[in-house]
Amino acid sequence: MIPLSTPLRFLPLLPSELQLATVLKSGQSFRWARFDTVHASKPDVAAETAGAAPGAEDSKPALEAKEQLVQGEEWAFGWGDRTVVLRQDSQGIHYRSLYPPIPPYAAYAADLKSDTTLPLLKSYFQLDTPLAPLYAEWAAKDAHFKKKVEAEGERLEGIRVLNQDPWECLISFICSANNNISRITLMVNRVCESLGAPLPHPTSFHPSTIHTLSSLSTLTPLPSPPSTPVLYAFPPPSALTPSSTDPLLRELGFGYRAPFIEWSANYLVDLAEEQKTTPLEYLESLRKGKFDGDLGGAREKLMEFKGVGRKVADCVALFSLGWKETVPVDTHVFQIAIRDYSFPSSKTTALTPVLHDRVCARLQTLWGPHAGWAQQVLFFADLKPSSGSASPSPSPKKRSGSTTPSATTTVVRNKFEEELKEIMENPGKRRRVSVKVELKEESGSESEGKVTKAVKKSGKTKKAAT
DNA sequence: ACTAACCCTATGTA
DNA sequence: ATACATAGGGTTA
Numbered sequence: 001m002i003p004l005s006t007p008l009r010f011l012p013l014l015p016s017e018l019q020l021a022t023v024l025k026s027g028q029s030f031r032w033a034r035f036d037t038v039h040a041s042k043p044d045v046a047a048e049t050a051g052a053a054p055g056a057e058d059s060k061p062a063l064e065a066k067e068q069l070v071q072g073e074e075w076a077f078g079w080g081d082r083t084v085v086l087r088q089d090s091q092g093i094h095y096r097s098l099y100p101p102i103p104p105y106a107a108y109a110a111d112l113k114s115d116t117t118l119p120l121l122k123s124y125f126q127l128d129t130p131l132a133p134l135y136a137e138w139a140a141k142d143a144h145f146k147k148k149v150e151a152e153g154e155r156l157e158g159i160r161v162l163n164q165d166p167w168e169c170l171i172s173f174i175c176s177a178n179n180n181i182s183r184i185t186l187m188v189n190r191v192c193e194s195l196g197a198p199l200p201h202p203t204s205f206h207p208s209t210i211h212t213l214s215s216l217s218t219l220t221p222l223p224s225p226p227s228t229p230v231l232y233a234f235p236p237p238s239a240l241t242p243s244s245t246d247p248l249l250r251e252l253g254f255g256y257r258a259p260f261i262e263w264s265a266n267y268l269v270d271l272a273e274e275q276k277t278t279p280l281e282y283l284e285s286l287r288k289g290k291f292d293g294d295l296g297g298a299r300e301k302l303m304e305f306k307g308v309g310r311k312v313a314d315c316v317a318l319f320s321l322g323w324k325e326t327v328p329v330d331t332h333v334f335q336i337a338i339r340d341y342s343f344p345s346s347k348t349t350a351l352t353p354v355l356h357d358r359v360c361a362r363l364q365t366l367w368g369p370h371a372g373w374a375q376q377v378l379f380f381a382d383l384k385p386s387s388g389s390a391s392p393s394p395s396p397k398k399r400s401g402s403t404t405p406s407a408t409t410t411v412v413r414n415k416f417e418e419e420l421k422e423i424m425e426n427p428g429k430r431r432r433v434s435v436k437v438e439l440k441e442e443s444g445s446e447s448e449g450k451v452t453k454a455v456k457k458s459g460k461t462k463k464a465a466t
Numbered sequence: 467a468c469t470a471a472c473c474c475t476a477t478g479t480a
Numbered sequence: 481a482t483a484c485a486t487a488g489g490g491t492t493a
Contacts, residue, residue, distance in 0.1 A: 027489065173489090174491095176488095176489065176490080177472095177488095177489090177490040177491060178472080178473085178474095178487090178488065178489095178490050178491080179473095179474085179475090179488060179489085179490085180475075180476075180487085180488045180489085181488090181489080182475085182476080182488095183474070183475065183476090183488085184489095250473085253473080253474070253475095254473080254474095255472070255473025255474055256471090256472045256473050256474095256491090256492090257472095257473080257491095258473090260491085260492095306491090306492085307490090307491065307492090308491080309490060309491045309492085310490090310491095311489070311490060311491090312489095312490075312491080315489080328489070329489090330488095330489035330490075331487090331488085331489070331490085332488095332489050333489075351490085352467075352468085353467090354467090379489075383489090
């Protein structure tokens with residue numbers, strides 16, 4: 001498919017307000033794919049800038065005639081009905097959207113007319129919330145935070161919490177249980193490949209596919225080359241409700257989380273129907289400011305989904321529903337609390353619900369109404385310890401010196417890494433697993449019986465209040 | 467309130 | 481270099 005592209009647009013934004021490369025890979029979203037751009041509208045310019053390092057600024061288009069030339073890294077995301085492609089420089093974010101060339105091009109036309117991508121970006125990155133004042137607030141309230149940020153400099157700049165689609169967020173973090181970021185990424189991308197709608201791939205972008213509203217009226221679909229790269233959207237709840245979901249996900253490496261996801265998809269779809277709303281609307285009803293209740297109440301609602309405990313519920317609340325004050329406490333954050341905030345580690349090494357509450361409350365008190373945002377900064381600080389200065393937790397496993405991790409390490413590329421890399425860089429190949437969506441007898445669905453009540457998540461005493 | 471079991475993979479240790 | 485143990489942004493029963 002030869003995508004329809006919007007013009008390249010620009011959103012002024014200081015790097016201190018958003019550090020794209022960091023935020024998109026900080027473990028909030030697992031679906032952003034990075035590309036080293038090779039496109040240039042002018043060969044001479046391409047040759048000139050090709051060797052430049054990614055950090056090199058001011059290699060801005062000296063030739064302002066065509067601004068589509070790009071070098072360095074770009075980020076792409078299958079976003080509902082479009083693929084959004086982003087690139088950051090010192091001045092801000094360059095963005096464009098790619099649409100499938102499917103008549104009548106309504107979404108594309110709307111984007112051309114009024115830039116429907118911009119509000120998406122503003123919402124997703126929560127740009128109505130300036131970051132600088134928050135950093136100042138946290139530094140004032142927390143000496144350790146201040147010290148850490150000052151010591152690490154630019155590396156910790158521009159780290160903010162995303163406002164993601166709550167459905168994708170829910171499923172993604174169900175996958176996160178007892179798991180690592182690499183595998184979560186692999187799993188999420190696999191399910192998109194299998195069940196998500198195909199969208200244009202950024203490498204198939206070409207300047208000639210940028211249209212105007214007037215030219216759009218006469219546009220005829222171009223013949224699609226057989227093997228144009230594709231990207232995928234995240235599958236909607238209805239795509240994960242069939243009984244084939246569990247076995248499929250197991251095949252995709254989801255392990256014991258597979259049935260949780262099928263169950264939760266059914267729970268959500270049934271619940272929404274019951275309340276005469278849509279799945280997304282239901283989740284949105286749990287948003288801070290909209291939800292009729294406090295954080296604890298929203299958390300409880302989220303924990304009704306299977307595979308969602310306290311920590312995952314906090315992640316969904318923070319990363320997709322506007323509960324900016326919550327601090328998801330996992331083993332990692334727990335260790336940070338012990339190490340840096342003199343949290344009593346005493347006897348219990350296990351992270352019990354009670355301890356969970358104490359840590360969360362403590363950090364909320366310390367950091368204030370945006371505690372979850374502050375946590376994200378410190379979490380990243382530990383995620384990839386800086387190799388340069390004296391980091392508080394330079395895991396002793398690393399030896400300094402050797403620039404390369406020995407020949408053996410280099411050579412041994414396991415399948416897992418290769419497939420991950422392959423998927424992230426080249427989603428074009430259809431590795432789609434066939435799924436038969438056999439609708440198991442929808443015969444006269446009980447008007448009120450519904451699966452919802454019958455299969456209510458057990459083990460969670462919510463109504464019975466112990 | 468505590469604990470083992472859970473799918474699977476990377477990394478560390480013998 | 482191969483075998484074994486442990487942990488990874490937990491949750492369930």
